Amino acid sequence: MAKRSTTTEPAIDSTEQKIFDAAHEVFSQKGMDGAKMQEIADRAGINKALLHYYYRSKEKLYEMVARAILNKAVSAVREVLEKEMPLEEKIRRFIETYIGVISRNTFIPLFIISEINKHPERFFATILPQDLPKPHLFFQQVEAEIAAGRIRPIKPQHLLVHIISMCVFPFVGKPMMAVLLGMRPAKMQTFLKERTAEVTQFVLAALRPQ
Amino acid sequence: MAKRSTTTEPAIDSTEQKIFDAAHEVFSQKGMDGAKMQEIADRAGINKALLHYYYRSKEKLYEMVARAILNKAVSAVREVLEKEMPLEEKIRRFIETYIGVISRNTFIPLFIISEINKHPERFFATILPQDLPKPHLFFQQVEAEIAAGRIRPIKPQHLLVHIISMCVFPFVGKPMMAVLLGMRPAKMQTFLKERTAEVTQFVLAALRPQ
DNA sequence: GTCTATAACTCGATAGAC
């Protein structure tokens, strides 16, 4: 078996990388149970045996992919949440970058959430990254602004959850929303593009002191 | 095979009902692919053969369960959205009943969303109910209030999506939120109970004119 | 490293006794 150092990235067009990319596509769309090794092999343009040659088992391959997905999501949140900048700017930037990441990778949140639900043990034991974003600084900033009377009183945890929900959910539940709103795909596309501005405006309006 | 009239409810403690309940649990947690007939049989306290005796195939059993879940979700939304009442009251009631349903059935939205993603054809063809809630009346009300200067201008579709997102997402993504906020299950429970009040307050604040 | 062939296993479904 190819013993691969985790720290060294495999070459872009190596078989190993092609397998990983194919697995990424299939797992992120169908989850662990729905994904089939045959489909991954087909997409990678190789045969099943090679999957096992590079990544011993389906389980192992899955873990690799799942970790990569998680890391992407986590670093996007941390990027903004932990930086030093004025609250309003932080909120604007958070919404913008977060919606950006999600809209370019719609499957991420659904993947994470589904897999936590189906296999919580595995998820927390082997997939969740060690160093999660710390929202502490953000909470302190909110408290400070409230104390200074520059924003309406609100529990900072709820504010964060409000924002994340409005950023993520419309993309996760896109087909549902489309049906409810009676929008065809093209119109839905336009609608989702407006979200960044709409969410920002909504949040800032809700925070304006009485 | 037992020919069951769809209109007549089977007795509460009948084998048929026990199977349905077990299937409901397992399917709602693991989806179509993740669910195993053996597990359903075990939970129902019977053997696999009986599942097929009552519900010909896994697919059929799944459809029954999925339709029941969908109907529950849909009727909850319609209940409030289509009734005649002042906008502020409607918003309050919508948030309250919607969070109520979701918190008593956390799995519903995730189930719907995952299954749409994995098997869109089946979902739209055989599971989605015919008569979906019509948000039209709600949209008109919002436009009217804006015209009268009683609320800040906002696109009604976005308002509805904001509200739904803030109601649903924290429950769907509960484990993720708990990790991010660093809350243990008990604290998370308390936190989610506060959502009704917090979301209501937030939305009304964001709509206040000027 | 990559392939073909096949073993080993999982799981939905059916046959047939009671």
Added chain:
DNA sequence: GTCTATCGAGTTATAGAC
């Protein structure tokens, strides 16, 4: 109606040639 036993399709995983 309910059970045990088993079939057969589909899937993961391995053996072994090249």
